[in-house]
Amino acid sequence: DAGITQSPRHKVTETGTPVTLRCHQTENHRYMYWYRQDPGHGLRLIHYSYGVKDTDKGEVSDGYSVSRSKTEDFLLTLESATSSQTSVYFCAISEAWGEETQYFGPGTRLLVL
Amino acid sequence: DQQVKQNSPSLSVQEGRISILNCDYTNSMFDYFLWYKKYPAEGPTFLISISSIKDKNEDGRFTVFLNKSAKHLSLHIVPSQPGDSAVYFCAASFSGNTGKLIFGQGTTLQVKP
Numbered sequence: 001d002a003g004i005t006q007s008p009r010h011k012v013t014e015t016g017t018p019v020t021l022r023c024h025q026t027e028n029h030r031y032m033y034w035y036r037q038d039p040g041h042g043l044r045l046i047h048y049s050y051g052v053k054d055t056d057k058g059e060v061s062d063g064y065s066v067s068r069s070k071t072e073d074f075l076l077t078l079e080s081a082t083s084s085q086t087s088v089y090f091c092a093i094s095e096a097w098g099e100e101t102q103y104f105g106p107g108t109r110l111l112v113l
Numbered sequence: 114d115q116q117v118k119q120n121s122p123s124l125s126v127q128e129g130r131i132s133i134l135n136c137d138y139t140n141s142m143f144d145y146f147l148w149y150k151k152y153p154a155e156g157p158t159f160l161i162s163i164s165s166i167k168d169k170n171e172d173g174r175f176t177v178f179l180n181k182s183a184k185h186l187s188l189h190i191v192p193s194q195p196g197d198s199a200v201y202f203c204a205a206s207f208s209g210n211t212g213k214l215i216f217g218q219g220t221t222l223q224v225k226p
Contacts, residue, residue, distance in 0.1 A: 042119075042217050090157070104149075104157045106155060
């Protein structure tokens with residue numbers, strides 16, 4: 001298994017509060033991704049990173065920001081959480097892009113009340 | 114616009130029989146396709162992939178078929194085992210897209226003993 005951890009694994013928060021999710025990898029892979037999984041939608045890309053301090057938006061980036069100050073850590077921040085951001089969040093890594101497999105972390109279950 | 118579609122939300126098969134999971138896509142630029150398996154409370158795990166230059170890839174009990182003219186791929190599991198019960202996601206990407214994956218909605222497979 002790829003060395004990917006996510007913290008916290010579960011979180012309950014209130015609408016309007018900031019939330020930061022962390023993804024940590026020990027594989028030294030260049031690419032890191034944040035997805036959310038919702039019923040009927042599969043997994044949708046929020047943001048991704050192609051190197052330290054290099055990030056870009058995915059298909060559902062509104063309300064989210066990311067930062068990557070070190071190769072091993074990729075942070076996802078909900079600046080002001082809303083109920084529509086209740087979801088399961090997955091981090092993924094890959095060594096390169098193109099025909100490269102992405103490996104996923106165990107997920108963070110977030111509930112926004 | 115759902116570029117990758119799994120039209121069957123669920124599938125139930127008997128142990129030992131064949132499971133066939135289907136996936137359709139709309140973007141002809143996709144050139145790499147993957148299948149992931151997901152158990153509850155875990156992250157997706159990579160199962161098998163296929164490049165658009167091939168029409169079949171086999172790995173043990175798992176075979177993926179790609180029909181480019183029909184923009185259709187399928188995953189065959191033979192023989193099916195109870196441990197194969199999970200949610201299966203197909204995903205697609207194309208060169209120059211920094212490895213971003215587009216996922217289908219998922220199909221829940223139940224293999225009955």
